[in-house]
Amino acid sequence: MDRLTAVRVFVEIADRGSLTQAAEHLEMSAAMVSRYLAAVETWFGARLLHRTTRKISLTEAGQAAMPACRQLLEITADVQHIAAERSREPAGILRVTTSSSFAEAQLTAALVDFQRQHTQVEIVLSVSDKASDLVAERVDLAVRLTNTLDPTMITRPLARCHSMLCASPGYLERHGAPRTAEDLRQHRCIAHAFGIGKQYRLTRNGETLTVPVDWSFHTNETAVLRRAVLSGAGIGMLPTYYLGDDLRAGRLVQILPDYNADVLGIHAIYLSRQHQPLALRLLVDFLAERFAGDPAPWDQALE
Known part of the structure; x- marks a missing residue:
């Protein structure tokens, strides 16, 4: 029976x-x-x-x-x-959100490639560094860089986000390059966001240290921070997914390569595993494969 x-x-x-x-x-x-x-x-x-x-x-x-x-x-x-x-072709609208810098550097190209495979899927991409309310804003998928996850959401890790200290050649010519983390206290530094405290948190040889610094420029947008560093405003901490072309072209120079910043997770975040639209499920699988590896593809390119 x-x-x-x-x-x-x-x-x-x-x-x-x-x-x-x-x-x-x-x-x-x-x-x-x-x-x-x-x-x-x-x-x-x-x-x-x-x-x-x-x-x-x-x-x-x-x-x-x-x-x-x-x-x-x-x-x-x-x-x-x-x-x-x-058994059918995915179709319909997918509403996706992520940060402006990740959209520009990585996600937009990935979404375009996904659409080449699934031509009936329409994508609406919104950008914001603030966490979206997926229900209120009718978001199907958020791609977020964070180590603080909402336990009520379903998440899938996509990659790891490393960051590095960097500066423009022009700034280094005028002010010299710091040789130790403590030297950062004598330099002009750019803060990625308001309210993070006047300090850098760095790790070297397994030892974590906090270096107090004075911010000379504040911004809550990674793209603006990058532009300020390129313009010679000071030393900034930027994600490596955003730096490849600048480092290869010599527009930016890595500072203190022996010191590592905190690593963030890059996650696909959505509401439920049950009865997912086919397009959403295929997109999450596509991004997980696209960004797979440790180091991530953009870091492999830097190496």
């Missing part, structure tokens, strides 16, 4: 409190429902329902078995949903 159907019958009887009503809903005879119920009780090796002339209720064994039975039915529904969607 089909065990999956037997589980479905058991859950239906428990929800409706009646073999007759369950039989009507499942379009089975009452005798067939009884046989399926007997089969599932044999399978579990315990009586699952108290049955009287007036009502039906779960036994202690039935209460213990019910969560697993419901989960089995949910997993089955998801598998059927995935199988049905795999």
Whole structure:
């Protein structure tokens, strides 16, 4: 006897409190429902329902078995949903959000390549360094650089984000290059955001140190920080995914390469694993493959 159907019958009887009503809903005879119920009780090796002339209720064994039975039915529904969607071409609108700098440096090109493979998918990309409310803003996917994840969201790691201290050749000609982390206290430094404190947190040879500095320029946008560093305003901390062309062309120079900044995770963030649109599921898989590796592809290019 089909065990999956037997589980479905058991859950239906428990929800409706009646073999007759369950039989009507499942379009089975009452005798067939009884046989399926007997089969599932044999399978579990315990009586699952108290049955009287007036009502039906779960036994202690039935209460213990019910969560697993419901989960089995949910997993089955998801598998059927995935199988049905795999047979068709993904289509529809995907609303994606990320930071401006990551969109410019990495994500936009990736989304364009994804659309070349799936021409019926329309993408709306919004940029912001602030965490979006996925529900209120109707966002399907957020790609965020953070080590602080919302436990109510579903996340999938895509890559790791390293950062480095850098400056323009012109700035170094005027002010010289720092030789140690403590030398940063004598330099003009650019803050990536307001309220982060007047300090750099760096690690060298497994030892973490905090270096107090005075910010000469503040910005909450990575693209602006990069432009300020390129213009010779001072030393800045920038993500490596954004620096490849500048370093190779000599427009920027890495400072204190023996010192490492904190590493951030790059995550795909979305609302639920259940009944995902096919386009969203394929996009997350595409990005995970595109950005895979440690170091990430952009860091491999730098090496």
